[in-house]
Amino acid sequence: MALLEVTDLRTHFFTREGVVQAVDGVDFSLERGKTLGIVGESGSGKSVTALSIMGLIPRPPARIVSGSVVFDGRDLTALSESELEDIRGKDIAMIFQDPMTSLNPTLKIGTQITEVMKRHLGVSDEEARKRAVDLLEEVHIANAADRLNDYPHRFSGGMRQRVMIAIALACNPKLLIADEPTTALDVTVQAQVLDLLEELRDSHEMAMIIITHDMGVVAEAADDIAVMYAGQIVERAGVLDLFDRPEHPYTEALLGALPQIEGEGIREGRLTAIPGRPPDLVDPPPACRFAPRCPYANRNDSCTTEPPELREIRAGHWVRSAHPASERAAHAQGAPA
Amino acid sequence: MTSNGALLQVEDLTKHFPVKKGILIERTVGHVKAVDGVSFEIREGETLGLVGESGSGKSTTGYCILQLLKPTSGSIRFQGVELTGLAREELRRTRRDMQIVFQDPYSSLDPRMTVGNIVAEPLEVHGIGTRRSRRETVRRLLDTVGFDPNFTNRYPHEFSGGQRQRIGIARALALNPKLIVCDEPVSALDVSIQAQILNLLKDLQRDFGLTYLFIAHDLAVVRAVSDRIAVMNRGRLVEIGDAEQVYTNPQDEYTKALLAAVPVPDPRKMKERKRERRKFAHTLAEAAESADAATLEPSQ
Secondary structure (H helix, E strand, O other), rough: OOEEEEEEEEEEEEEEEEEEEEEEEEEEOOOOOOOEEEEEOOOHHHHHHHHHHHHHOOOOEEEEEEEEEEEEEEEHHHOOOHHHHHEEOOEEEEEOOOOOHHOOOOOOOHHHHHHHHHHOOOHHHHHHHHHHHHHHHHHOOHHHHOOOOOOOHHHHHHHHHHHHHHHHHOOOOEEEEEEEOOOOOOOOHHHHHHHHHHHHHHHHEEEEEEEOHHHHHHHHHHOEEEEEEEEEEEEEEEHHHHHHHOHHHHHHHHHHOOOOOOOOOOOOOOOOOOOOOOOOOOOOOOOOOOHHHOOOOOOOOHHHOOOOOOEEEEOOOEEEEOOHHHHHHHHHHHHOO | OOOOOOOEEEEEEEEEEEEOOOOOOOEEEEEEEEEEEEEEEOOOOOOEEEEEEOOOOOHHHHHHHHHOOOOOOEEEEOOOOEOOOHHHHHHHHHOOOOOOOOOOOOOOOOOOOOHHHHHHHHHHHHOOOOOHHHHHHHHHHHHHHOOOOHOOOOOOOOOOOHHHHHHHHHHHHHHOOOOEEEEEOOOOHHHHHHHHHHHHHHHHHHEEEEEEEEEEEOHHHHHHHHHEEEEEEEOOEEEEEEHHHHOOOOOOOOHHHHHHHOOOHHHHHHHHHHHHHHHHHHHHHHHHHHHHHHOOOOOE
């Protein structure tokens, strides 16, 4: 059985301007020890998906209006706040983009690491402190015992992220959710943090969800990838199949829009920009949400009349589009010359 | 203009910032060498990409060139004229030919000014045209950058990041400059919008014969627009050359490590790159430490 099974998740924000359908149809499952990368641009719903899993969405204005999040056999959407508190930080931990805003600036980091162990594991002060030293060493922070007495501002950006990771690992979680964990970091620091996350995932036998806007990061770190657009998963596949044979016109366009570091004629060429911008989620397009920007959508088919379902186009490869690449190719071949 | 076609020549540029201590009685206890002996030139009509990580001194270099920061020492010649030590009025006239596009289109546009006034301001400051002709110029400029000229009476907050960056670019173009310093112009934008803006910058360069100094931390973005690349690390220029050469056959150890650290959107290549970057583990660790140290708060 999968460790995490998210089915038809919908999280809406009830605002004065209307109902924002921030997450509106997210399905995926995650096996133990595997990494799922969720990629998407700003406002695609990737962070709200993570917060919904954690039960951390701001209520009000947000509410999970349908769907289930089954973690280790229990539906998290049905749990009370206190039951969730027992799971958060223990079985599921989360790290964020900006470690400075998620660490408490007025508390020594030793206090911040030990409090989570005392809360969830009921260990003594002494035992918690000993484990905290081990944890800092595990995330490769030098002089671990001394550094427990430092406040967060004494740490650089990369070191703060390591501290956050140490806190997340304190109770040996089964699932680590990392929301843009390296976005604020320089590329050399990012390489180290990604290496560290991979190392820890293996040593702690955790499952991991990495949320990012960076296709390079998921290509490096994920086993499976879910691409989000306008609140929905539009494509989901194993990492190799997704990059080798992207199916959804949005995924194709996104990959085409990426500047490349290797290749010929880069300076002379143009990037394939995606015209327009993502829809307003108060009033999204009635059927396919990508239709207004899609080069293959037209009036004669279902694109503007019928919302596409996420369907399995081949084993393990799911797509939400009436015009996936392989069907377009088959159609072109079958068409009279 | 000099004979070799260089529009801008930077020679032995240094910029040191004092490090101060004490609350009531401040004293200077040392200097941070943000830019430490940097020399390069930019030829007319080309794009020089300036890359580096946090604290490398790349943005400080850009600000010194525009005289937005006063260099500690060194020479900056623009169209053959030495800019350091120019009197205020002369500098103002020279500045017409060199403009800047900032990273953050959210904070670099005055929220109390309309789009039309933001773009018209440089023309007013330099006393160019009449009110009526300026209005026409603004419409033409907005149209050029792909921004609907009918929205001149709106305010910046009404627009998305990409649209705001177009406003910033229209403003930079207003005085018909020769050189534009682009300081991380797309790093606040989503990928699909980023591509639109990069294409726009390329088109404008072709149409108006612009010269760019393109400062960015993203090596793939820099590659997309640059003819030549300069790599900075800890205030020094460690490598400069033809873009193709620098990316495919880097000479400096730091450049090699930096390139190896970039994640590419290709899982097969990524496996190879991960192995590759282990070769530079030591340089990479050093580079990471110094880049990361730049994110420490200044009191440290």
